Amino acid sequence: MIASLRGKLLQLEIDRLVIEVSGVGYEVMIPFPLHLECKDKLGQEIFLHSFHSISDRGQKLFGFSTRKDRELFELIKSLHGIGELTALKILSFFQADDLYQIAKADDKKTLEKIPKVKGKTSEKILFEIKQNLKKFELFLQEGGIETDTVNRETDLATLALIQLGFDEKTATKQVSDAKKNHPNLTASDIVKLVITGSK
16 A cells, blocks of 8 residues: 655646656645645655555545545545545545534535535535544544634635636635735635625
């Protein structure tokens, strides 16, 4: 199993990157926050914690900036009916403390900030998290991730706009402009401002 990778960042896209290790290029699926971390590192050496998925359908590598991110990914994908790609999408938007609070509040609306996670899909994810709250409590007690709420809302809004069809550069600028005028807005409010063209 491949548990980590260190090498040169050759290529970077929204949901994946290519890292060259000893002359071999590995394609690695990544959550959106890691994409942001790597934006200025093309051609440089990076280090990733990785999860190596092997199934009868093939192999995939998933990359994370910290060991705790990888552990959270493994926790989410272990929930019944939640696959690896859905787990990665959830991790692009929320951390363990977010998911714990969403489940405690039975807050399906917040979960539906994730593009294409609506209706029965969001209900299923919420149900599974609620059924496994103890696992999330243990994860947080063991040193869950502390996150910057302001930066998280900015990242959420940027990713949501990209999912809606904006290119990354435009999405980043629009979110930045919105935050300058309204620094305390939530991600969904930022997206509404950008889409409606309000100031």
